[in-house]
Amino acid sequence: MSRYVALMGDRQTGGRESSSPARTARRGAVVGAVAVVLVGAGASADAVSDTPVSEPVVSGAVVNSGHDVIVGITRNVVFPVTVTGSDDSGLSFADVDLKGPHGGFYTTDAFCETATSCTTTFTVNAHPAPGSDDPVDLANANAGTWSVDALVDAVDGDSVFAPGAGSFSLKRAAQLTVNAAPEPVAKGARITVTGKLVRANWDTYRYAGYAGRAVKLQFRPKGSSTYTTVATVNTSSTGTLRTTVKAVKDGYWRWSFPGSTTTGPAKAAGDYVDVRS
Structure with missing residues (x-):
């Protein structure tokens, strides 16, 4: 080195x-x-x-x-x-x-x-x-x-x-993405939230999927500044994330990773979902 x-x-x-x-x-x-x-x-x-x-x-x-x-x-x-x-x-x-x-x-x-x-x-x-x-x-x-x-x-x-x-x-360093769909969505219907957790590979100079890590799914209602954890999902062998949740109100969905002994924390930018009655 x-x-x-x-x-x-x-x-x-x-x-x-x-x-x-x-x-x-x-x-x-x-x-x-x-x-x-x-x-x-x-x-x-x-x-x-x-x-x-x-x-x-x-x-x-x-x-x-x-x-x-x-x-x-x-x-x-x-x-x-x-x-x-x-x-x-x-x-x-x-x-x-x-x-x-x-x-x-x-x-x-x-x-x-x-x-x-x-x-x-x-x-x-x-x-x-x-x-x-x-x-x-x-x-x-x-x-x-x-x-x-x-x-x-x-x-x-x-x-x-x-x-x-x-x-x-x-x-x-780690990075997270998020996508919540469909949008708009009817109130009470289910939405699918996907994403991917990757981290820096210092050997290849690229970002690669981080497998088997617990990542929190969080929601922030429209007009609020506070995210609340809704579920915890483990990443796949390629770092991908996927779960379904019920649409209750307008707001933002994101994934949040607290970090590990070798990898820094990461938060995805909130993805807004319009919920219609």
Whole structure:
């Protein structure tokens, strides 16, 4: 699986370091300053060891403002990851890795915008990249729960590595259609409501039927803004839906899918049926 390239320099994964020029220069300056202070002041080892040292702390990571990341087949999906923490000198820089099922991996880094917060942005996709021999970043097997690892630097040069600082769900986008017929229909007669549930296939760059899923049939009376569930129907082997209901009043019919561990939710646009006495 191809990786999203870090925005600043290359990552050395074994040592959990980023080799961006700005970061390397900053660390060198801090080390050099410490050496000058120690030599110039003639500080003893005992004096240094008695000085309290505050280590940076990572308190957590929030992905996409707490929402699932849902990816289709044609567009890039851009979302933020915010790492929070603290240090007496303030936080300075963060490397962030996203790790998912079956080798899913993205990495990038950013300077912290406040002393306690570092936000970086990720771009993921599952569509062909023109001219690329490895045209896809995501595969179907990558859908599911992902974890967040963070390596955070403080202004004074201290660092902390926080594996599993957060988690989120990366899901395949779903779509639903609906058709209610006949229309118009006599009051008390039965109407047939059909539809189809499909979801993004990150391996083929197409949408395909989602089989064996429970989908709710909902109705909204004319003049109302609220849908009520009338029935629950399972999709066929090709993702199709079909049921019959009695026509009682004018209104809108739709299918609603709540989503699954690997697939986002979907709602069909309401199909209006005119019921005549």
